[in-house]
Amino acid sequence: MHALRARRFVHPIDDFQDGPTLTTDTPAARRKAELDALLLKLPGVVAKTINGLDAYFVSGKMFACISGKGVGLRLPVSVATELQFSRDNVVSFRPSGLESTREWIQIDRADAADYEKDLALFQESIEFVRTGRTR
Numbered sequence: 001m002h003a004l005r006a007r008r009f010v011h012p013i014d015d016f017q018d019g020p021t022l023t024t025d026t027p028a029a030r031r032k033a034e035l036d037a038l039l040l041k042l043p044g045v046v047a048k049t050i051n052g053l054d055a056y057f058v059s060g061k062m063f064a065c066i067s068g069k070g071v072g073l074r075l076p077v078s079v080a081t082e083l084q085f086s087r088d089n090v091v092s093f094r095p096s097g098l099e100s101t102r103e104w105i106q107i108d109r110a111d112a113a114d115y116e117k118d119l120a121l122f123q124e125s126i127e128f129v130r131t132g133r134t135r
Helices: 027-039 077-086 112-131
Strands: 045-050 053-058 061-067 070-074 090-092 104-108
Touching: 027 045, 027 053, 027 061, 027 112, 053 112, 061 112, 070 112, 077 090, 077 104, 104 112
Parallel strands: none
Antiparallel strands: 045 053, 053 061, 061 070, 070 104, 090 104
């Protein structure tokens, strides 16, 4: 029986003096952290991963999810349509380039901390998803 010898693969990045630096400080990680801090303090909100998307649920129903450079949000069609025409940072929600329903919009913000400015919309979405209507 031949003895197996462990072979060490040396990656070119190992040549750096301090080794590679791994960081979770990416725009996507900051967006997730900011949204977790904002949404998970709201009553009944839980975070889950579904189909590779970080999503937020209330009463077992998804009301928001992180996709691309923004966050998708489910609202009544009239509100979603109005936001798309009145705000330059709101577009149709197309996760992975796929078409979604007219109830879904995407809010893009360069600074993830600015999602706090949308708290009223998140709350309206929660109410809409939970009860099927807005306040």
